[in-house]
Amino acid sequence: MAVGAGFGAATSLMNALSHSEADLESRAYATSGWSIAEIMSLLLDSGWAWAGLAVAVGWLVTRARASRPSALAQGAAAGALALLAATAAYGFVDGIRNGGQLSESPVWWVASVILGAPLGAVGACVNRPGVIGLLARLTVPVGAAVQMVVLPPGRNEVVQTIGRTVVWTAAAVSIGFIVVRFLLVERRRRSSAAAESP
Known part of the structure; x- marks a missing residue:
């Protein structure tokens, strides 16, 4: 929950910093301007980043016991709780910034549970061997690229182009690393199995 709360608060604060630096009254800035804070805000407040939070927390909670039968349930609970904490912290920090008015819609609370649970379960599968582990590790970078x-x-258009370039580059590097590592591990496993067989 602490990781989720920290993520939600950081996202809200980055959004505030981004808005404070934006000069939306300037037509040139509105149509083609950008700032580092705005790009960081865009990255943190994207759906794939929130999904990545649930996957990461599901993995963190179960990484030492991923093979236990209860790991999926623990990962699912952790993912949902992390997104609930992130939503609460985001709304709390936004409320402080807006003079005490809470801004979070009930939709986000429901989405935290409905989406957080399966994403946390995916995180619990990250350390599993084989195709299931590979698919779990690819979930966030592939999801980011698709978004x-x-x-x-x-x-x-300028902000969208910068955001796409950063995310696509990071996703491509991550996917390449994950797939190459998977293939090397599988090759090593097959070599060991062949050497042990009579």
Whole structure:
């Protein structure tokens, strides 16, 4: 819950910093301006980043006992709780910034549970061998890349282009690393199995 609360608070604060630096009254800035704070805000407040939080917390909670039967349930609970804590912290920090008005819609609370549980369970599968582990490790980078195609964040074309470039580059590097590592581990496993067989 602490990780989720920290993520939610950091996202809200980064959004505030981004808005404070934006000069939206300037037409040039509104159509083509950008700032580092805005790009960071865009990255933190994207759906794939929140999904990644649930996956990461599911993995953190179960990494030492991923093979236990209860690991999926523990990962699911951790993912949902992390997103609930992130939503609460985000709303709390936004409320402080807005003079005490809470801004979080009930939809986000429900989504935290409905989406957080399966994503946390995915995180619990990250350390598993074979295809299940591979798919679990690919969930966040593939999801991030897909979001940039389906629903790119950003208020103008320049911000969208920068955001897409950063996310696609990070996703491509992550996917390449994950797949190459998987293939090397599988090759080593097959070599060991062949050497042990009579």
